[in-house]
Amino acid sequence: MQLRRVILFIAVSISALTAGAFTISGTVLDDQGAPLPFAIVSLDSTLGNPSDMDGHFLLKNVSAGTHELHIHFMGYEETYVPLTVSKDTSLTISMKATQLSLPTTVLSISRSPSSIEDAPVPITVITKEQIERTASIRLQDVLIQQAGLSITNDHGQGIQIQGLEADYVLILMDGEPMVGRSAGTLDLSRIPLGNVERIEILKGPASSIYGSEAMAGVINIITKKGSKKPITLSGDLKYATNNTWNMNVGSGFSKGKLSGRVDLNRYSTDGFDLTPNTISQSTPAHSSYTVAPSLNYRISDKLSFGVQGRYFTEDQENLVTFSFDEGDEVMNETANQTDWSVSLILRWKISKALRSNTRVHYTGYKTFTDYAHLDDGSLYDSSDFQQHYARVEQQFVAFLKDNHKIVTGIGVAQESVDASRYRTEHTFQSAYAYGQYELKYKGFVFLPGARFDAHSEYTNGQLSPKLAISKGLGKKWKVKGSVGTGFKTPDFRQLYLSFTNPTVGYSVFGSMVLDEELERLEEQGQIQSMLVDPSEMEAIRAESSLSGQFGLSYKPSSKLSLSFGAFHNDVKDMIETLPILTKTNGQQAFSYVNLNKVFTQGLDAEIDWRPTTRWALSLGYQFLNTGDKQVIEDIKAGTIYTRDHETLISTKVKLENYGGLFNRSKHMATMRLFYTHPKGGWSGSLVGIYRSRYGYQDINGNAILDDESEYAEGFMLWNLAISKKLNQNVGLQAGIENLFGYTAPQYQPGLSGRIFFATVRLGLGN
Amino acid sequence: MKRFTQKLGLVAMMATAVLFTTSCDKEEETPVNESKVSSNTVKDLDASETYVYYNLSSNEIVPASDSASDKWDIAFYSTTILINSGTSGPGMGEAQVVELSFDEITEAPETGYAMDSESGNAVPKGSGNGWYNYNPSTHIVSPIPGRTIVLKTADGEKYAKVEILSYYKGAPANPTYEENGADGRVYTFRYSIQENGTAQF
Numbered sequence: 018m019q020l021r022r023v024i025l026f027i028a029v030s031i032s033a034l035t036a037g038a039f040t041i042s043g044t045v046l047d048d049q050g051a052p053l054p055f056a057i058v059s060l061d062s063t064l065g066n067p068s069d070m071d072g073h074f075l076l077k078n079v080s081a082g083t084h085e086l087h088i089h090f091m092g093y094e095e096t097y098v099p100l101t102v103s104k105d106t107s108l109t110i111s112m113k114a115t116q117l118s119l120p121t122t123v124l125s126i127s128r129s130p131s132s133i134e135d136a137p138v139p140i141t142v143i144t145k146e147q148i149e150r151t152a153s154i155r156l157q158d159v160l161i162q163q164a165g166l167s168i169t170n171d172h173g174q175g176i177q178i179q180g181l182e183a184d185y186v187l188i189l190m191d192g193e194p195m196v197g198r199s200a201g202t203l204d205l206s207r208i209p210l211g212n213v214e215r216i217e218i219l220k221g222p223a224s225s226i227y228g229s230e231a232m233a234g235v236i237n238i239i240t241k242k243g244s245k246k247p248i249t250l251s252g253d254l255k256y257a258t259n260n261t262w263n264m265n266v267g268s269g270f271s272k273g274k275l276s277g278r279v280d281l282n283r284y285s286t287d288g289f290d291l292t293p294n295t296i297s298q299s300t301p302a303h304s305s306y307t308v309a310p311s312l313n314y315r316i317s318d319k320l321s322f323g324v325q326g327r328y329f330t331e332d333q334e335n336l337v338t339f340s341f342d343e344g345d346e347v348m349n350e351t352a353n354q355t356d357w358s359v360s361l362i363l364r365w366k367i368s369k370a371l372r373s374n375t376r377v378h379y380t381g382y383k384t385f386t387d388y389a390h391l392d393d394g395s396l397y398d399s400s401d402f403q404q405h406y407a408r409v410e411q412q413f414v415a416f417l418k419d420n421h422k423i424v425t426g427i428g429v430a431q432e433s434v435d436a437s438r439y440r441t442e443h444t445f446q447s448a449y450a451y452g453q454y455e456l457k458y459k460g461f462v463f464l465p466g467a468r469f470d471a472h473s474e475y476t477n478g479q480l481s482p483k484l485a486i487s488k489g490l491g492k493k494w495k496v497k498g499s500v501g502t503g504f505k506t507p508d509f510r511q512l513y514l515s516f517t518n519p520t521v522g523y524s525v526f527g528s529m530v531l532d533e534e535l536e537r538l539e540e541q542g543q544i545q546s547m548l549v550d551p552s553e554m555e556a557i558r559a560e561s562s563l564s565g566q567f568g569l570s571y572k573p574s575s576k577l578s579l580s581f582g583a584f585h586n587d588v589k590d591m592i593e594t595l596p597i598l599t600k601t602n603g604q605q606a607f608s609y610v611n612l613n614k615v616f617t618q619g620l621d622a623e624i625d626w627r628p629t630t631r632w633a634l635s636l637g638y639q640f641l642n643t644g645d646k647q648v649i650e651d652i653k654a655g656t657i658y659t660r661d662h663e664t665l666i667s668t669k670v671k672l673e674n675y676g677g678l679f680n681r682s683k684h685m686a687t688m689r690l691f692y693t694h695p696k697g698g699w700s701g702s703l704v705g706i707y708r709s710r711y712g713y714q715d716i717n718g719n720a721i722l723d724d725e726s727e728y729a730e731g732f733m734l735w736n737l738a739i740s741k742k743l744n745q746n747v748g749l750q751a752g753i754e755n756l757f758g759y760t761a762p763q764y765q766p767g768l769s770g771r772i773f774f775a776t777v778r779l780g781l782g783n
Numbered sequence: 784m785k786r787f788t789q790k791l792g793l794v795a796m797m798a799t800a801v802l803f804t805t806s807c808d809k810e811e812e813t814p815v816n817e818s819k820v821s822s823n824t825v826k827d828l829d830a831s832e833t834y835v836y837y838n839l840s841s842n843e844i845v846p847a848s849d850s851a852s853d854k855w856d857i858a859f860y861s862t863t864i865l866i867n868s869g870t871s872g873p874g875m876g877e878a879q880v881v882e883l884s885f886d887e888i889t890e891a892p893e894t895g896y897a898m899d900s901e902s903g904n905a906v907p908k909g910s911g912n913g914w915y916n917y918n919p920s921t922h923i924v925s926p927i928p929g930r931t932i933v934l935k936t937a938d939g940e941k942y943a944k945v946e947i948l949s950y951y952k953g954a955p956a957n958p959t960y961e962e963n964g965a966d967g968r969v970y971t972f973r974y975s976i977q978e979n980g981t982a983q984f
Binding site: 596 | 920926973
């Protein structure tokens, strides 16, 4: 032992004697010849020093012999320079920008890694760089920057894809579903972006692999995992108008076979009020915490195990006016929503050609709303909602020769809901199996797939097939097309709701509890007359769609890419409320039935242009056309009328005046402009978002969108952010969101006026 | 220019002549049973507190003390419309909601009428069922364009057609909850009544 130490000491001494003899100096430049400040220069994988403002670096005490320099700079390809040192050395290193800095693989198309280049379906990736550069902190901030995605406000902020409502967009966190929707909307502000690696947006139905809800598309949030370094720590703090604070802290570690990460987010805001003449705030004060830990353990080269979790809780306070016969009363509203999840995954490389992924996922959501009298704080009304979802899935991914790939999976899930508006707790089970085959042949990619869902509450299973094909035409052109089906099972509300409005007295019943609720009303003598014969009502079915997507892309150089798309979604059996009976109090009772057939169709285009490494410009556009097929038939038959505002005379609606579905803009466009200054660590981002006018509500009583007065005006939003990197570890950012302060209290209650913000970013060991 | 004015004068004269001829024709075609259609628009009838009873022939409000008589044809309170018949009054009235615009109804339908009864009124209650749509998010009640109430008067002898034009005071083009409150309940409607007992309007 003693001897070994001595030998070690001698060895170190010798290296110390020979080392230190030489220096390596140099300059790091971008491919335009401009210096890159703060590039990380490492020698033989020991962490080195950053280059200075002018791109210069200096490494001292370098021993003679062969070495490898490693230069790292975000947005540029990793560069390795082998060199033999026998004297002081000076060199110039040119970094090559990574083109469009897009990841090469995505996870959402087949629930396993697949190449984005070969993707035969429309997929968009939002990178963490885009999130950072645009100073986005919640999911809706960054989704609104994508052409064709529009933010809706209905019991939370939701996302509309290809003109289909938030109800039909599946939101996934690392491939696992999130639950907890109010009136169909999964509130996007529940998702902070601090720990997001990238966001994958799949447009068009994906029920062939994801099942229910994936009718309009899928948003898959991929979070940051583990660490390649022993330990990293990063964080940022943002302050903005309305006393809004957002703080992210994230830490990753790696030790042997174990790696992990934990992220915290704290958000609070005073909210804002666009309608000072009303008691309630447009967006009330709220605050939230999010914690997201994950661990990954590499058991062997073939086996690894991952576990991750999430806990989110948000509190909100507001004042609300209630109207009673004795007059109005202002009350205190307190609300909370909380969600949590735990996911386990066991990855097993059975052989070179076969992988197995076993996933267990449990998630829950609960919310409550209390109304209390202001004077004594006593409770007037309280409502709550709780949902649990658990599933187990076994997936196999098989790689055949010639890049063929087969993905199959089977799973079972159990879901339960308990709420003050349901009489009892309800539970249902589902089981599913899916398969997808990726076949590459002579420049073609064929991607047929199907999924079968069985459900304990429905007699009929749901089969969702899809076929996607792409074909490269030369090196620059690519054409792709897909046909597929989507579906959405009726939600708990549509099945089990049992609600009677306490002040007005109307009732809404879920379709599964309608019979027993009718009996109850009958016993209580509350039924005046039936409007529908309940025995003639059909059992409620899943809403389903048939969709076609077509795309053409052109990439003449690494600096420019253009894509063009067309889509058509045909949805049938949409679930609507229907009045069932008149109660003795003069009010009606409603239930849910499959009723409407709607379509959404459109065109979209995107341009990505990076003329130099300094500038990056993205332009996106979507044209959208929607409609209800029954309404169109009725207009053609001349049975829908409109009333003139001035004369009050009724005339038949003309088809050309039909504006389609409400809350859809015919034209939507976005622009993202990024600039990176070669010196001083400066960069900037300018984002523009345009929505043309959209139907807001029926005014003339015919329940359809056909009159000028029924539209909300179009609008344009601009967001500006300037960033400055002080050194390798510290960055500053400041900017203005909604630069021109556009507000529309009636139509966009979630849109604040002009917001100024400033952010400090810290990163250690990243 | 002079020639143009002369031409214009000529055209005007011809037009007047044609007008006269057509109106004369009409009078000649009038049947023995002389058409006596009277049309009126009633503005801002306040039905917010209690039932307001209306006589269409005299175009007058009937006092509530006469609610048990056949002096009234139609009554309004909140969104409810009564016809003087069955459970609502002693009259012989009947009504139905026709899905045609007021002007398109040139003749009252022969069948399809109902009286007010236990199982429901002739003019059905509820959003979308009868004469109005209720928007639950804005709480606004809008008369459905292209829905016309065709009724028989309390004596069961005359036909009338009624179109509700507005549920808010002053018949604003775009009533809002903030300005008009949740209630509205102030009717503006127009009607035509054929006094000769035929179904022609």
